[in-house]
Amino acid sequence: MEEFAVVIIGAGPAGGQCARQFARQGVRVLLVEQHSNFSQNNYSSAASPLETMALFDLPPGVVARYWHNLAIAATEKEQVWYSDQPQGVVFDFAKLRQFLADTVTEGGGQVWLGHRFLSYQPGASGLEVTLSYRAPLDAGSLEKVTVKTQVLIDATGSKRAVINYGQPKVTDNGQYYRGIGTEYLITVDEATHERFADTLVFFLGYRWSPQGYSWIFPMDNHQLKVGTAIFAGQHRYLGKLKPIRAYTEAIIRDYLKLEKSQYHLEEIHGSVLDYAINQGDTYHQGPVVAIGDAVSTVNFLGGEGIRHGMQGANIAVPFVRDYLRGDPKAFGKYEQAMKAHFAEPWQRTEKLSQRVYLEFGDRQIDLGVTYLSYLRYEDVLDLLFHYRFDRIYGGITPLLLKKVAQFSQQCRRWFKNLHHFFPI
Ligand SMILES: Cc1cc2nc3c(=O)[nH]c(=O)nc-3n(C[C@H](O)[C@H](O)[C@H](O)COP(=O)(O)OP(=O)(O)OC[C@H]3O[C@@H](n4cnc5c(N)ncnc54)[C@H](O)[C@@H]3O)c2cc1C
Structure with missing residues (x-):
């Protein structure tokens, strides 16, 4: 049986970043991912502010497009902020995760793609973790492999497959907000791509995206990502919603002004995000620790989770090392450190997202966008990406x-x- 100091389940941004750090530090680490390549679950729109690149030392090769401008379109009001300089990136999500996995192997760690976490149990020293995989010579049969580890990290995102292992599903107990996101990757003509090539467009309000938000993000190769996220729950004023794809298709038709024959649909992807209200997640249990969306690092206001998942991974690494050196209280300290970093801004934004997406009338949303139009661009970015709500007063x-x-x-x-x- 192979032995590791740390086994991380899930090679998303959080798991990849965490494994990369351990590999750099010479810790014997295994990163496990259920998909056999990163284009199989290329689900994220993957926009981020520019600072993410330097913060995590990422190369330009993982970027699909740099964005300069930001637009918010509501039912009546639309506002655009312009800049000559890039303000952020849209990652190629598959390339980002591939890069992180590559740095793990370069640093001496192991990456096992196509392996799915099944179970764990305490062994003579540490945990025994069982994974399933398809044998390469016989694509039909599932094989099992067991590895030994001192620490097991849950980086399975919203699934929380490891930290909740053996427990009843917790997402139905009312302590979670659920967001459902679907996105179309489309290839468009040069003129249409040119119009949106440098701009992130967000849609709010009943006309475009009742009970959530939609977006158009630029990619390379004449491609655009057009998507919609809906906040699950009963809206104060709205009745039954249309299927989520109807809103995305309406944006392509009525905003981009493209009929079906005028674009090529490359793929449709999406995912569900379950976010624990008030940091109500389980952060650790014995030698099992959760990071990334498994502890709700995604910010529910705009669904930004890549940067925060990676930040959470960086917070976890020194505490895992302390545990490996014999500090039994290290994971309690990890939970405290995560809450010190996330709790206050996240609790404010979760309340705001509940109000905006489930309680506001359409006129209120239009007024909000009108109000934002008086803010300077840097204040809008600070508000949206650093949750600096004091910036709002700059508009007064x-x-x-x-x-x-x-x-x-x-x-x-x-x-x-x-x-x-x-x-x-
Ligand atoms: C439609 C949509 C659009 C989004 N757009 C943006 C955006 O523009 N910007 C942004 O910053 N964030 C965005 N997000 C959020 C962001 O993608 C997530 O918050 C982020 O990817 C979370 O990272 P993670 O590593 O915690 O989890 P994930 O990215 O979910 O990775 C978890 C990994 O674990 C693997 N896994 C799960 N179960 C098992 C198992 N049993 N065994 C082995 N492997 C397993 C999964 O296959 C997956 O690869 C978006 C989300 C959605 C749904």
């Missing part, structure tokens, strides 16, 4: 100045009219 001064200007114009018009009615 220009808004008040505009109102004062409108009022004085109105007064001048009244005085003119008075003069007209009462000539001296």
